[in-house]
Amino acid sequence: MMKMEDRYDFSKIEPKWQAWWEERDIYRTPDNHGRPKYYCLEMFPYPSGKLHMGHVRNYSIGDVVARFLTMNGYNVLHPMGWDAFGLPAENAAIKHGNMHPAVWTNDNISTMRSQLKQLGISYDWSREIATCHPGYYRWTQWLFLQLYKHGLAYKKKAAVNWCPSCATVLANEQVKEGVCERCKAGVEKRELEQWFFKITDYAERLLEDLKLLEGWPEKVKIMQENWIGRSEGAEIQFPVEGAGDTITVFTTRPDTVFGVTYMVLAPEHPLVEKLIEGRPEAEKIREFVKNVQSQSEVDRTSTGAEKVGLLTGAFCLNPLSGERVPILVANYVLMEYGTGCVMGVPAHDQRDFEFARKYGLPVRVVIQPGGPDLEPDAMIGAYTGEGVMINSGRFNGLPSREGIRAVTGYCEEKGWGRGVINYRLRDWLISRQRYWGAPIPMVYCDGCGIVPVPEQYLPVELPMNVEFKPTGRSPLAECPEFVNTPCPQCGGQGRRETDTMDTFMCSSFYYFRYTSPRNEERVWGEEEINRWLPVDQYIGGVEHAILHLLYSRFFTKFLYDIKLVPCEEPFTNLLTQGMVLKDGAKMSKSKGNVVSPEDIVATYGADTARLFILFAAPPERDLEWSDQGVEGCYRFLNRVWRLVAPMAGKLSPAPPPATEKLVGVDREMHRLTHATIKKVTGDVGGRFNFNTAVSAIMEMVNGLYQYREVPETDRDPAVLNEAVESLLLLLAPFAPHISEELWRGIGRSGSVHRQPWPQWKEGAVAEDEVEIVVQVNGKIKDRILVPAGISQEGMKDMVYSRSNVQRLVEGRRVVKVVAVPGKLVNIVVR
RNA sequence: GCGGGCGUGGCGGAACGGCAGACGCGCCGGACUUAGGAUCCGGUGGGUUCACCCCCGUGGAGGUUCAAGUCCUCUCGCCCGCACCA
Numbered sequence A: 001m002m003k004m005e006d007r008y009d010f011s012k013i014e015p016k017w018q019a020w021w022e023e024r025d026i027y028r029t030p031d032n033h034g035r036p037k038y039y040c041l042e043m044f045p046y047p048s049g050k051l052h053m054g055h056v057r058n059y060s061i062g063d064v065v066a067r068f069l070t071m072n073g074y075n076v077l078h079p080m081g082w083d084a085f086g087l088p089a090e091n092a093a094i095k096h097g098n099m100h101p102a103v104w105t106n107d108n109i110s111t112m113r114s115q116l117k118q119l120g121i122s123y124d125w126s127r128e129i130a131t132c133h134p135g136y137y138r139w140t141q142w143l144f145l146q147l148y149k150h151g152l153a154y155k156k157k158a159a160v161n162w163c164p165s166c167a168t169v170l171a172n173e174q175v176k177e178g179v180c181e182r183c184k185a186g187v188e189k190r191e192l193e194q195w196f197f198k199i200t201d202y203a204e205r206l207l208e209d210l211k212l213l214e215g216w217p218e219k220v221k222i223m224q225e226n227w228i229g230r231s232e233g234a235e236i237q238f239p240v241e242g243a244g245d246t247i248t249v250f251t252t253r254p255d256t257v258f259g260v261t262y263m264v265l266a267p268e269h270p271l272v273e274k275l276i277e278g279r280p281e282a283e284k285i286r287e288f289v290k291n292v293q294s295q296s297e298v299d300r301t302s303t304g305a306e307k308v309g310l311l312t313g314a315f316c317l318n319p320l321s322g323e324r325v326p327i328l329v330a331n332y333v334l335m336e337y338g339t340g341c342v343m344g345v346p347a348h349d350q351r352d353f354e355f356a357r358k359y360g361l362p363v364r365v366v367i368q369p370g371g372p373d374l375e376p377d378a379m380i381g382a383y384t385g386e387g388v389m390i391n392s393g394r395f396n397g398l399p400s401r402e403g404i405r406a407v408t409g410y411c412e413e414k415g416w417g418r419g420v421i422n423y424r425l426r427d428w429l430i431s432r433q434r435y436w437g438a439p440i441p442m443v444y445c446d447g448c449g450i451v452p453v454p455e456q457y458l459p460v461e462l463p464m465n466v467e468f469k470p471t472g473r474s475p476l477a478e479c480p481e482f483v484n485t486p487c488p489q490c491g492g493q494g495r496r497e498t499d500t501m502d503t504f505m506c507s508s509f510y511y512f513r514y515t516s517p518r519n520e521e522r523v524w525g526e527e528e529i530n531r532w533l534p535v536d537q538y539i540g541g542v543e544h545a546i547l548h549l550l551y552s553r554f555f556t557k558f559l560y561d562i563k564l565v566p567c568e569e570p571f572t573n574l575l576t577q578g579m580v581l582k583d584g585a586k587m588s589k590s591k592g593n594v595v596s597p598e599d600i601v602a603t604y605g606a607d608t609a610r611l612f613i614l615f616a617a618p619p620e621r622d623l624e625w626s627d628q629g630v631e632g633c634y635r636f637l638n639r640v641w642r643l644v645a646p647m648a649g650k651l652s653p654a655p656p657p658a659t660e661k662l663v664g665v666d667r668e669m670h671r672l673t674h675a676t677i678k679k680v681t682g683d684v685g686g687r688f689n690f691n692t693a694v695s696a697i698m699e700m701v702n703g704l705y706q707y708r709e710v711p712e713t714d715r716d717p718a719v720l721n722e723a724v725e726s727l728l729l730l731l732a733p734f735a736p737h738i739s740e741e742l743w744r745g746i747g748r749s750g751s752v753h754r755q756p757w758p759q760w761k762e763g764a765v766a767e768d769e770v771e772i773v774v775q776v777n778g779k780i781k782d783r784i785l786v787p788a789g790i791s792q793e794g795m796k797d798m799v800y801s802r803s804n805v806q807r808l809v810e811g812r813r814v815v816k817v818v819a820v821p822g823k824l825v826n827i828v829v830r
Numbered sequence B: 001g002c003g004g005g006c007g008u009g010g011c012g013g014a015a016c017g018g019c020a021g022a023c024g025c026g027c028c029g030g031a032c033u034u035a036g037g038a039u040c041c042g043g044u045g046g047g048u049u050c051a052c053c054c055c056c057g058u059g060g061a062g063g064u065u066c067a068a069g070u071c072c073u074c075u076c077g078c079c080c081g082c083a084c085c086a
Helices: A010-024 A053-071 A087-095 A101-119 A134-149 A199-212 A218-228 A254-259 A271-276 A282-294 A297-301 A350-359 A400-414 A526-532 A547-561 A597-604 A606-615 A627-647 A664-687 A690-709 A717-731 A736-745 A792-801 A803-809
Strands: A037-042 A075-077 A153-163 A168-170 A188-197 A231-239 A246-251 A262-265 A309-317 A324-330 A341-344 A417-422 A442-445 A449-452 A484-486 A493-496 A535-541 A571-577 A580-582 A769-776 A779-787 A814-819 A824-829
Touching (some): A010 A101, A010 A736, A037 A526, A053 A075, A053 A535, A053 A571, A053 A580, A053 A606, A053 A664, A087 A101, A101 A597, A101 A606, A134 A153, A134 A449, A134 A547, A168 A188, A199 A218, A199 A547, A218 A571, A231 A254, A246 A254, A246 A417, A254 A400, A262 A271, A271 A282, A271 A309, A282 A309, A282 A324, A400 A417, A547 A571, A597 A627, A606 A627, A606 A690, A606 A736, A627 A690, A627 A736, A664 A690, A690 A717, A717 A736
Parallel strands (some): A037 A075, A037 A535, A535 A571, A769 A824
Antiparallel strands (some): A153 A168, A153 A188, A231 A309, A231 A417, A309 A324, A442 A493, A484 A493, A769 A779, A814 A824
């Protein structure tokens, strides 16, 4: 039978302290202005049902950071909320018949909130927000109006990504490999009138300021850089023969313009119809265009997709060479990028080369590399490197790098073109034809056109009595009470916009709102925003590397420009945590490898769950779940329990021992205590190596077990007191409940979480002696203990005086001696 | 194809260029036990011996260095992101 004192009863201890903390409101954000601030933020969750292990990892990491900084004297803002609008709520409502998305969402929020409380995360719940509450989305709408007011929100008809399964349009960022990121259905193109945000206006700044983000992982910065996709080049106009039209083409290689042997338009290019009109090819081309457009994005853009092109029969003129080149239409040219057409330079572009070979189009070399001459007919690939311009009229002999500028300049001079910078980034499409989102605060009036809802009428509330079925039209359109409204401008009959906003909009500014979550007058208070922003540490999954983080950066820059926030970048430091895996794969219901946090907390308690997740791997790396590893952490906490709990009443507070008076085991224990403080402080405060911090605490506990074996009369009670108090303080951020229980148990006052972090004494950590290793010709021959702080010369003397060393070196010539204090001595002999 | 990351025991993972494998899991042994799948203590990379010494070991091949898991060059393998972007 297990004895009672063998195990600690987390099921009693954890709820007890959670209630105690809540009663005393100890996690409320302090108002103390005398201390430095620290804003610690974890990505708020979508209330999908219950917490999963990824959440536990995310919030455990954040909690250690928040608690550590609090104990280190910072005013910490550590809030939590809910990214509560979104499709799953609506889909659940459809599936479960009459359950309203709001009910489903609120139920999930209650469940997940109580789970977070059971984990003992130190949130200031008085600042909780949910993006689906009118008190929040009012400000989402308000922000939309600010963007509109500043010309950054506009409506246009465009070919947009349509997910037939979600029955809504999607942002470019939400489409991966031609399929909907959420439901994996193939995405179609549709022509629709939609609202966009002009994020492209900020492309340059979003790119440029990545350099400022020293506290961000390189990986995320590179992903954003690629997404923005800046490329420098020129737009050059090719007049169409006869018709008086002009084809404007974008190229990054104006230096190869003399090598153009054909021109290709995207099937959707507006000029196509005009060019082919009345020509014999017209029918065939129309059919081809229709065909390409009916193809799904996947088929059209997949790597293996064959390049197919057709001659239109029309020609255009190369303004520089005066040459006549045929115009084609081809499936590989994308209307969305550049100007929707490509100048074909087969000699110097691999894609063009393959295309030209397939259709027998001529290849003209205009860049000569340093090596052998290129023979167009013998070429097996394009030459895409640098070289010297040839066959290029007045530019012959110019290095291609200079040629780029020279040709661009010449075109500008002649009025044939201009230098431009192109971005892959497109404007952010925010309209969604779904119910469960923030309504777009716009009214259509036959007389006045598009009229914004005046700010004092916000929020435009989402009606509750609506049929939410994915019909392809917003369910709000079926709700006359919502749609019909007087025009705010003329008072006549108006119709509300019935689309709702992309939920990424709601989550792109929530971290600002946490500073004034209950302010009903303003989006946030000036004093509060200046005090807390930017976020010092942001923690979340790398899956948000582009969407959420890019949109948030965009909003921050906009809000900075209109002087509503004090910073141009929202998140100073970013930690992207790794995934939680089981059997080498991401946990998922379909794979049946899910470990539920609920079960783990019920079996082992929150402290064990947290400790395991922090101990098993460094935070950025993927973490392999191990039931036995969890067991080990539970065992460790019990070990702490058995060590400290019996000390209740026997461990009276004592002033810290004087290092220099300590000898033997007391000195060793004292050293271990301070070495552990130093290690844990560095690992948590500096590099976020929580795993090695935990292992240092484990070592300290092992040391304490040894120390305890020494008869009480032979050790200094002040050393034990110092060790135990330090241990509980160091453990507090990782395992808050057991630390609190033991802290109070040994009779200390206040909460362990409101104590100052222990400080190490350098003198206590220093070794009395250091071991130096003697190598002869690189091989270890001897080890010698020397007093700490000895000079290099003194050390050499000590090495030479060793008979062992003398024997080794005897009769040989000493070539070199290298001595590094505290490390080793190497003697090179011949 | 381009960009980024990672390769260390049976496993998760430690190692300012300085005794590779901390800590934990697993395994083996001892103690305490009627018993232990509890607890405490000890051992645990491989080889040879089976006490000691010694030799080999961080995906592979070179290089720099008194000294390389760590730095440099090449190479193999895995993971992630982007990908007809003109």
